Amino acid sequence: xxxxxxxxxxxxxxxxxxxxxxxxxxxxxxxxxxxxxxxxxxxxxxxxxxxxxxxxxxxxxxxxxxxxxxxxxxxxxxxxxxxxxxxxxxxx
Numbered sequence: 001x002x003x004x005x006x007x008x009x010x011x012x013x014x015x016x017x018x019x020x021x022x023x024x025x026x027x028x029x030x031x032x033x034x035x036x037x038x039x040x041x042x043x044x045x046x047x048x049x050x051x052x053x054x055x056x057x058x059x060x061x062x063x064x065x066x067x068x069x070x071x072x073x074x075x076x077x078x079x080x081x082x083x084x085x086x087x088x089x090x091x092x
Contacts, residue, residue, distance in 0.1 A: 002044060005047075008022060008024070010043060011043070012040040012043055013040075014040055015039060017034045017039060018031075018032070019032040019064060031052075032052070032064045033071070034056070034071055035071065036057070036058055039056070039058075041082060042055035050066030051065060051066055057082050058076075059078055061073075062074060
């Protein structure tokens with residue numbers, strides 16, 4: 001789970017390949033559909049751009065736009081066997 005500046009939390013639905021947005025009042029809404037077959041392992045948010053990065057069980061990393069409307073593949077490679085974490089570094 002990661003927080004955004006508005007107090008919302010982003011969390012993943014492993015089985016459905018979704019990133020969900022949990023509001024402070026407990027309301028849950030779809031933030032982004034990552035469209036993966038196997039699942040999402042890790043989640044990080046860039047505090048400067050608001051972009052979200054997720055790691056996939058299926059050997060890849062995807063980037064989600066700050067508003068959740070666009071999902072891009074950053075990398076897929078067999079050596080990335082089920083990555084489970086992402087670290088976002090500022091000014092890199």
